[in-house]
Amino acid sequence: MKAIIIHEFGGPEVMKIEEVERPVPQADEILVKMYASGVNPADYVVRQGGNEILKPFLKLPLGLGLDGAGEIEEFGSDVKGFKKGDKVYGIPNFLSGTYAEFIAAKATQFALMPNNVSFNEAGAIPSCALMAWNGMDLGNVSAGQRVLINGAAGGIGTLALQFAKAKGAYVISTASKQNFDFLKQLGSDEVIDYNDENFGGLLQDIDVVFDASPVRNKDARMIMAGALKDGGRFVSVQLPYPFSEEFLGILAKKHAEAKMIRRELDVAQSLTDIAKLIEAGKVSVVISKVYPLEKAAEAHAELETKHVRGKIVLEIRKED
Numbered sequence: 001m002k003a004i005i006i007h008e009f010g011g012p013e014v015m016k017i018e019e020v021e022r023p024v025p026q027a028d029e030i031l032v033k034m035y036a037s038g039v040n041p042a043d044y045v046v047r048q049g050g051n052e053i054l055k056p057f058l059k060l061p062l063g064l065g066l067d068g069a070g071e072i073e074e075f076g077s078d079v080k081g082f083k084k085g086d087k088v089y090g091i092p093n094f095l096s097g098t099y100a101e102f103i104a105a106k107a108t109q110f111a112l113m114p115n116n117v118s119f120n121e122a123g124a125i126p127s128c129a130l131m132a133w134n135g136m137d138l139g140n141v142s143a144g145q146r147v148l149i150n151g152a153a154g155g156i157g158t159l160a161l162q163f164a165k166a167k168g169a170y171v172i173s174t175a176s177k178q179n180f181d182f183l184k185q186l187g188s189d190e191v192i193d194y195n196d197e198n199f200g201g202l203l204q205d206i207d208v209v210f211d212a213s214p215v216r217n218k219d220a221r222m223i224m225a226g227a228l229k230d231g232g233r234f235v236s237v238q239l240p241y242p243f244s245e246e247f248l249g250i251l252a253k254k255h256a257e258a259k260m261i262r263r264e265l266d267v268a269q270s271l272t273d274i275a276k277l278i279e280a281g282k283v284s285v286v287i288s289k290v291y292p293l294e295k296a297a298e299a300h301a302e303l304e305t306k307h308v309r310g311k312i313v314l315e316i317r318k319e320d
């Protein structure tokens, strides 16, 4: 089978499409015939050699890709609840590489994909949606709250904005100007330019900040913390960028809490709940571009601009 593999860390050119052995599922695993893989910031971070958190886990050669969608081809003897041909989406075993024609993965990391989306759309959802889902949970987002989504136009942000709206929150998004109309159409009540000189002055009485920006920015973090209400919550997706003492000091004065998103949630149940929202028409998947597997280098170069709207997807095989 074909897969994208790296034998050295570096720029997009280190990704090579190669013939590799098709994996064999273990007793608790499914073999997924992949149709689409999401392209996520972690993919280019891994390709570059990792960050503070990932570096110790990276051993070459490596397959790339965190999430995707496909059809169940085979399953191990202990797997319950799936059958051959089921259309599924999920996040396989860490670093197992979804830029591939087949992957073996723990069945508990997958769920039936929403029945009203294509494989390309389903493949774009899992990792970003799980981060946004976890963020809403850690933020205790509920109806009537004022929720700030920083970086609302990106992969995580577009889903977080819609999850917050589905919970009945009043959503204030940040983006650059070219995304204002897009985010209003997606349901945002207000959109603010994070480059505005008066960024802090435009933010008030925020119950929950969900920081989904791909850019580490100390000043923006402080300004958003300053806009929180007493007892508010600040949730960040920037795992390798810990909260500083100064930042935590601002939150402590407001009796506010800071949380980092976590990976250890019930993946299958969360993806099933997310599929229901999508099937109910409450959440849509925004795809800015689909690349064929062999154009993974172009997909990475585009995502690394950090200005993709919604998601980029790698199409691994075409749907009938």
Ligand SMILES: NC(=O)c1ccc[n+]([C@@H]2O[C@H](COP(=O)([O-])OP(=O)(O)OC[C@H]3O[C@@H](n4cnc5c(N)ncnc54)[C@H](OP(=O)(O)O)[C@@H]3O)[C@@H](O)[C@H]2O)c1
Pocket: 040, 041, 042, 127, 128, 131, 150, 151, 152, 153, 154, 155, 156, 157, 174, 175, 176, 177, 179, 194, 212, 213, 214, 215, 217, 237, 238, 239, 303, 306, 307, 308, 309, 310
């Ligand atoms: N994707 C995952 O599964 C995942 C998992 C764990 C952690 N994370 C973390 O989450 C971050 C975001 O992930 P993502 O997949 O949503 O990234 P992404 O899709 O690449 O984010 C792109 C978006 O970021 C916005 N943006 C760029 N610069 C910004 C700034 N200075 N302030 C606010 N927004 C800005 C852009 O909006 P404009 O074009 O309007 O500027 C663009 O739409 C990653 O960098 C990573 O640290 C991601």
